[in-house]
Amino acid sequence: MDKIEFKQTFIERLAELYAMEVSDATPIELYQTLGSIVSTTYTKQWSKSWQDYRDTKQKQVYYFSIEFLPGKMLKSNLLNMGWLEIVEEALSELGIKLDDLIEIEPDMALGNGGLGRLASCFMDSIASQSLPGNGNGIRYRYGLFKQRFVDGHQVELPDEWLPKGNIWEVRKDSKAVDVHFGGSVHLEEHHGRLKPVYHGGYTVRAVPYDTGMVGYKNGTVNTMRLWDVAIPAEEEEHYRSIEDRRMVEELTSVLYPDDSNEAGRKLRLSQEYFFVSAGVQSILRYYKNLHLPLEQISRYIAIHINDTHPAMCIAEFMRLLVDQENLKWEKAWRLTLQVMSYTNHTIMAEALEKWSIEMMQDVCPRIYQIIEEIDRRFVEEMSTFHNQGLIQRTRIIQDGQIHMAHLAILGSHSTNGVAKIHSDLLKNVILNDFYVLYPSRFNNKTNGIAQRRWSQLANPAMTKVLNQTIGDSWHRTPTDLHLLMNFTEDDEVLEQLAAAKLENKKRLAAYIKEHKGIEVSPEAIFDVQIKRLHAYKRQLMNLMHILKLYFELKNDPKRDIHPRVFIFGAKAAPSYHYAKAIIKAINETANLINHDPDIQDKIKVVFLENYNVSLAEKIIPAAEVSEQISLATKEASGTSNMKLMLNGALTIATLDGANIEIREAVGEENIVTFGLTEKEVYRYYQEQNYRSLEWYHNDPVIQRILNAFIDGTIPNIVNEGKQIFDSLIQYHDEFFVLRDFADYCRAQEIINQLYQDSRRWNQISLINIANAGIFSADNTVERYAEDIWQIRPNPSSQLGGAAQHD
Ligand code: B1H
Structure with missing residues (x-):
């Protein structure tokens, strides 16, 4: 699209949406108009990327994270579509400052800090590397609190970001799934197999909102899927009281604002099970639509557990394979290990999640049973080879508590730290017992950042100097920044x-x-x-x-x-x-x-x-x-x-x-x-x-x-x-x-x-x-893709898969 075309489109779209001319429109209306042009444009590539993955049955990764911290997306989308300069100029010719429109966009803050921002940097780089990968998380109605100082004290205000409108998301009712909570479960024999029978509890509907993750000038648009909760129409009569309804709404209401320890809150555990169950169910539904044998699922699907918050993926996947798909435990377990991988983000003791047995039984009794069985088999299997001390230290259930990091390590094929020293500490100190048992599962993946956002978008002045000095190959190949070393003596x-x-x-x-x-x-x-x-x-x-x-x-x-x-x-x-x-x-x-x-x-x-x-x-x-x-x-x-x-x-x-x-x-x-x-x-x-x-x-x-x-x-x-x-x-x-x-x-x-x-x-x-x-996170996700997820760039992306020059 060139400048003249863009101006024409902009004027037309503004007229279609608001029956207005540029001179009459407010910045909000102009922002909505620009957003609408951007999103309708990448939507075609979005469905093409998705169809490509499905039709060619490429292996995809699903990055499960209880936090995503994308910030603002307008400028980043413009940059990645290759539109930034043209749009900036065209708008300016219409008398509009792009920066004024950017001010309108709410800062999407569904995360606390580094962990959530890392997830979003990865989403950018996964798409930019033409890798088939999706995010899976929670669509909190309130993001991380807004901080104000009153007499020098921190005061927290709610971050109501949605009423301002989120132009990037698409609600997909047709992709909803149901998630069951609470009640009790007992096992009954059916044709020689034990089957769970559920009593009581309640069912909620998980409704996905999808957001396009636009890759850098490669035609790839991936999906970040965030789940909202709703009361299923046919369950209305179970939710008569206001308290019952509120309990459901609370599930996706607020992001927990503590980035180190959330002292065993039931709502937090429920949030974890909610997005885990919804995500894993929808993955399995997708896979079954491919009509491939279940035994081969790990050739097509990888699930990544970002810290332990989504570690219940392991038990939920087992539940679906065993209870619903009637696989034998051993076979299901083998597949689970092949599909799952886990990143540890901290050694701070207070951040290592543990849940009491009672609470887990209360929130998701069948998941508890499955974790108990994983634990029982682990202890049984290890007893012939290893000493009791080691087994007791590494088992999942200890002293009435479920150790989520133990579940994540024992139930996946890969555990990585996020910098060399951190991964070494995991192996040699913090998780040494596990390293002794499973040395080959441990690896390092040093973190990375969305290079283009933190240079081209945030720092245009520096970018201009770099482009004049070393050209612009570093936009796609960040290590080309090294060319600058030729100028250390250039005044x-x-x-x-x-x-x-x-x-x-x-x-x-x-x-x-x-x-x-x-x-x-x-x-x-x-x-x-x-x-x-x-x-x-x-x-x-x-x-x-x-x-x-x-x-x-x-x-x-x-x-x-x-x-x-x-x-x-x-x-x-x-x-x-x-x-x-x-x-x-x-x-x-x-x-x-x-x-x-x-x-x-x-x-x-x-x-x-x-x-x-x-x-x-x-x-x-x-x-x-x-x-x-x-x-x-x-x-x-x-x-x-x-x-x-x-x-x-x-x-x-x-x-x-x-x-x-x-x-x-x-x-x-x-x-x-x-x-x-x-x-x-x-x-x-x-x-x-x-x-x-x-x-x-x-x-x-x-x-x-x-x-x-x-x-x-x-x-x-x-x-x-x-x-x-x-x-x-x-x-x-x-x-x-x-x-x-x-x-x-x-x-x-x-x-x-x-x-x-x-x-x-x-x-x-x-x-x-x-x-x-x-x-650069481009680099980091490449390592994840090769070593952990075993996924490859989409061969029919506009870059033909491999990273190439502009
Ligand atoms: C990091 C967290 C974290 N490590 C618990 N752990 C949370 C733990 O809501 N919670 O309960 C939320 C977040 N966050 C950070 O991850 C590390 O401290 C950083 O050093 C690291 O760079 C970042 C990304 O790996």
Whole structure:
């Protein structure tokens, strides 16, 4: 479609939809019109992709995730369709700014953080690699809460995103399936086989809403299927009371806002079973329509379990094969193992899901029976070869609880971690017992990011420089960014990149002024920590370093530091009081420092509200320092580290998660690392000899800073300050903040020094961009496709399968 054609279509569509002309239409109407043109255009390719997969019976993967975090989709769809430039120009000729329309789109936030965003980055890359793959999740009516600050405290507001209209989804009533909950089950003999007989309980209808996942200029459009709940018409009489109806509606009402532990809530378990059962049933229905033998299902279908939240896929698949399709247990189990694969995203103990037997029996009694049988057979089978200790530690049911990670590992052929260090810890420490039993099941797949969204879409200024310098092959082949390494000594390129960064910083400065009323200088270093608020991520250590600088400047206003703006973005789980205390402390410190005339704008602290995908797209292009400072071993991978690196930020990092691979990629001189290593952390655990109190007593700097939390230096944090102080002293500083603090300050001083040499700094920035290509999710999903899912690119995609040039 060319510009003239597009303008014509736009004017016609606006008239069809609203009987209006451009000059009369509001941005909402213009947005709807553009969305309608985009979606009706890719719809043809959507049904073609789908028919291709079906007609040629290609193996497909289904990515089950209780969270998807796509953010806004308009611009990404335009980019992937190859329309972005034409549409932007054509609209501008009609007097419309594309950016004004993008503002209208709600930010789809059906996820908490890295795990949900990873699922969406994968959806983009799976489609862009012409791979046959689909998402399966929940269509929450309320996404992750909106964060507001009131007197520096986090306040949560509901995220009602749907009433604004979601132009990308298509409701498919004809594809609905029923999901049964509760009641009881007993087994009866039928023709020599035991069959379940259900009593009571209730049935709900799962109705899918499909959203097209548009691949990058390859004609592939895959499906993200999110399930909504409805009361089946024929069951109306069972749902007479308001409570009964509410109970059903609640199933898809809210996303649980805790990204580490959801303390055994029945509704959460019901949500898990709901989207698992709906998804697995619809896959099986599709497969049966292909009229292929059930025994061959693993040649055509792969199911991926994103963390343990969908681990019941294993039991649900068994239920359908055994109860409904009458397969023998052994055969069904073999198929289940071949179909299923699992990714672990954390070693934090509180995030490893366990459910009580009672609750599981209550929510899905037949699933409980099946898990019990899986467990029983595992113990029986292992008893001839292995010692009892090992078996007891690895079995699924222990002490009245069902260990979902055990189910996921024992019921699948692949368990992977999300960065090298994380996968090694799984094998050697956390899941070592399982590794001993099934070494070949374990593998690593380092995370990746949707490269084009985090460069071309978020950072057009940098993109322009890159295109002029190295061409545009990196759009499809992100490792071609490496071509930039030919320009490390090219002053013109270095300066152009610096100019692009400055432009982005000015834009962020304007945003900060508008939203926080804080004036920041674009000449200052923009230092960014953006991620969920968690003790292990150590935002507190960042705050302590800010306080250190503050006290130094108070003592010696002439102290020579390059001005710096410390920027935070972070939501805390609503029930995570400690994390909220840290938010309050950062906000009060910001207030104190930003208004202190002695500081002369040498440091500014900005905590931006409501960190989400759209805000990330504004912050990341302007960032110069990327704070990746979790305690070694705790951050499984991290993904903001990759996005910031791609945008030319220098990483200050512990040797944790993917930071280690980033260091390998850029070289030691182009990253600043500090802190305890994995080995040192484990030595402390073993010898139990970390005494945070001693670090407090022996270090006057630490003392001065910690006292500020309880002596009124930081105002209005009487309770929060005490809680923070106590966590470090009385409760022994679980995440070694005091232990790593001095080394962190040393690393920060190196950054301050490096920034003085702007040429050197610009080189580091360029080298970071040049080496970010390996962290493209295109790459990551290719590895999943080859090693785990065994799926291949669709040969009839417009790229003929393999990735080729534009
Ligand atoms: C990650 C979670 C998570 N790991 C429980 N685990 C949740 C756990 O709702 N819950 O109950 C939700 C999310 N999220 C993150 O995954 C890791 O912390 C990051 O290091 C990693 O980059 C990301 C993607 O792999």
